[in-house]
Amino acid sequence: MSSTQDNKSLALQASKVQVPTSNIMPDNISLNKWEDTGFEWVGEIAPNSFERLTSTLTTEHEQANISLDATLYRRNNVLHLAFILTGEVWLTCQRCLQPIAVDLSDKYDIALLDNESQIRLINEEQDYLLLEEIVTEQSPERLLPFKKLIEDEILLKTPMAPKHDDCEMSVEQFGEIPEEEETENPFAALAALKGKL
Template sequence: MSSTPINKPSALQADKASATTSANLPEHISLSKWEDSGFEWAGQVASRSFERLNALLTTEHLQSDLEIKANLYRRNNVLHLSFTLTGEVWLTCQRCLQPIAIDLTDDYDIALLDNESQVRLVGEEQDCLLLDEIITEPAPERLLPLKKLVEDEILLKTPMAPKHDDCEMSVEQFGEIPEEEENENPFAALASLKGKL
């Protein structure tokens, strides 16, 4: 029987309430414990706490926290990870080299498939991942890498070369631009030989 995010046992609600007050996004979710009953987490997370994202962030502007609401649930016998992300990060504009705000606000829903045959149970537009491909570390229990999956989606939404819509590339010219010398056409010598043969 599939469980939905709305129907949760009261003991689980109490457990979730304590998770909501935390400011650290869990690194992993134990599927052995939560895949059938569901899991929810909400809180604010420092954008610099994501290691790969941190390498892209500008140091020229204060970074604000990202608000994340995550939900693990089952629908049509398929496990789903959905989360809502609210906030922005500051990167460096590749034209003027000044800070630029990138809005990350969006809703995400990823179907977590036990095997490829489950693809038929989800819509064509649904993002899917095979659990065997994302749970790579051997452990006594199956741990879903929640923080890594959230960071993956953030990185997909982050432009590779951010730039302001209305900025001009600042170029300073030093010295004079040398004029190109006109070279002789290499085929001109062949043309002069053509009449002689």
Template sequence: MSSTQDNKPSALHASKVQVPTSTSMPDNISLNKWEDTGFEWAGEEAPSSFERLATILASEHEQSNIVLNTTLYRRNNVLHLAFTLTGEVWLTCQRCLRPIAIDLSDEYDIALLDNESQIRLVNEEQDYLLLDEIVTEQSPERLLPFKKLVEDEILLKTPMAPKHDDCEMSVEQFGKIPEEEETENPFAALASLKGNL
């Protein structure tokens, strides 16, 4: 769901945005606290810290941290979550079974809509989600599942069956392949009968 919109604020350059003091990536963003004032977070996160992504990472290669710059902002009375990812993850090639690097670098901008009537306020190309479907209510807060949304985009960017462009399929052979015995063609006898008729 990467964004192609040109007039959105960059996740790196949002104005009048408060920055929380936390250094680790938050699992959730409190909408009660940040949806009107804005939110910004920048940092690095280990790919293995994303629960679903961790299950497909190649264990044979060291994973580097993913750099993330995030802004939660409001435009045209619509809440947006914009973030920039920089980095790569190593998965296992489905042909040769060796590690393959998948580049995650991209910019994302997701409109977070209060209801379906707000769809008309965003461009046709704009990715959007309905807040009612993703926000968890934990009294007294409405929590946006920030880390899960970022992980969703990472998983959409990773191929289901990663493959190198120029590798051979790994084939393991166990034991000797028996040589085929030469047998007489069963139709040879029929051919000889045909000549006698």
């Protein structure tokens, strides 16, 4: 390996910032502090720690923690929030009313744009958000609502009406269904008259 390559690898290692680690998922990320150096958070989150998601979860099945590996980074002068979710949540099947597992495991990458002119810097398929619409200003910092953005993606991944592929509606029948009596067609009498006229 050449000395130039050695220098490059040393420079890359030196540029990696040691981000403080915590078992508790931060609600916000300070952009003033981390947007240029990058930020990483790895850990597990209880599904019921997300306020809006909690109302959709079933109480009839234990919820396991969801693994999250998230990185805030800058590429081509565009800030990105990339993360990998691994795990599932248990919801209520809308047919049989029994618990159903919904897999959340996926990779996400959201471009965080300063303004709409940056749209040309990202791929057409790239999901993006405008920072001015999501960042909360609390002097002296600009805060990215990290936990809320993760929850938004989880809610988008969960179906509005989850259903098992092979279950029946939870409907009980009481008594017998009466047979319909055949009623005479009112137009039959008109048809008979038509032939006589």
